[in-house]
Amino acid sequence: MQKIERLMAITLLLQARGKMTARRLAEILGTSTRTIYRDITSLSLSHVPISMDYGPGGGYYLPADYQFDSTVFTREEAVSLILSTDIAGNYSLFAGDDGLHRALIKLEATLPEEYRSEVREARERIFFDMTAWRFGSARTSYLEQIRSAVLQALKVDILYPCVSCVDTPGMRWRRLDPIGLVFKGLSLKHIRTGIWYLVAYCHTCRTYQTFRVGNIENIRVSEEVVCEHQNFDLRTYWKEERSLSEANQPPIGVILHISEEARHKLEGRYTILEAHPDESIIVEVKLNSVEVAVPYVLAFGIQAIVIEPDEVRIAVANAARQIAEQYYT
Structure with a gap:
């Protein structure tokens, strides 16, 4: 902020x-x-x-x-x-x-009216999607520069680890027409996390693509103005992009250390990986997303610890911190 x-x-x-x-x-x-x-x-x-x-x-x-x-x-x-x-x-x-x-x-x-008109235009270019997705928070080093380029409709060059472009994949500079920004967050109210994505036309691929802002290694903002794409609908594009991504996402394997007292609480698809002398166990539980994993883990209270992945550890820690704040403030 x-x-x-x-x-x-x-x-x-x-x-x-x-x-x-x-x-x-x-x-x-x-x-x-x-x-x-x-x-x-x-x-x-x-x-x-x-x-x-x-x-x-x-x-x-x-x-x-x-x-x-x-x-x-x-x-x-x-x-x-x-x-x-x-x-x-x-x-x-x-x-x-x-x-x-x-x-x-x-x-x-x-x-003033001229300010409000620019706010309306900006809202067409910056979209907040709070439907749940599996990823956690990410660094956004160049977010302000990208947001400025989007609002001013200026072309940008980004150094990005592209793997989907038609030519040789890898860390390369890409010339983009920035179309809009999307903040993809988790649907749980108590989790302050999410990811920024840049939707842009890639001149190398000659197609519209989605770039994770946290993966951008460097950026150069051009003085050349983007004059095309007026009919591009950011929300329609993102809805289709999200549907495709969610359809291709496998379940998350959440590895937990469960105390002996809480073993009876285990539900769903899980595999016991280790059994310890104190009757505690290490299990892998298959869950559909981070937002599903958080309440699942919290239901164990202090009798379960997330070992991996880090995105679930962070989300659970944030949720627990927010719950504690409600009682101590």
Whole structure:
């Protein structure tokens, strides 16, 4: 999340939820308390009237009659802000909070018409798909450059490990017409994870392809404008792409260490790989996807540990952390 997006999120959180500590804001936004302190200072310098109560029950808060002023943002920042709130729902930042949703609707309504038209155009190029898929989170080193190229319709060259192109596969530079970005996340609300994909026309393959942003090794943004593909429908393409990918995905083999007390809870297709003297076992369970694996593992409580794959370990750890936060905040 970029700084300008964090500033907006902090303001909306305080406006909708009332008093909040720096620690709680840092947990929600996935950053450090030190960063939150700096962000609060930036907001104060921008004349956002944030106040602070010290001691038990203290925290930052806004006046009850405070109204978010969208005129402090440039056109580019406004587009970024609204898109960041779209994706924030996928990270459970705004999920299930009617107050925040009302604040977001009010914020977007105050934008000048020329800003709103660019937001509508951007939404046609950036799509958030929250139907479940098997993969976990991935690095997105070049996401901001790619998002900028998509919104400005600029051609890009990427260094990418292509295996599906018609010529020699391998790590090569590819000239692309970027069409849109898709965030593919898990459907479980409590998991803050997902993958960004770039949908583009590949001039080497002479066809539309999907590129995983985390696998891009380098990028060069051209000044050449993309003038074609106006009739390309990102959502229709992605629906067909997802159906094909899901049809070709084999079940996941999840390897678990199960205590003796929990062996009776095992269900489904599983194979015992090892038996230990303490009656615990190592098993491989065949599950259809990460989102199926998470509740399956959590049902064992502390009596099961995921050994592999890492994507399931990470998803289970994130889910357990979110559950714990509900009880300790």
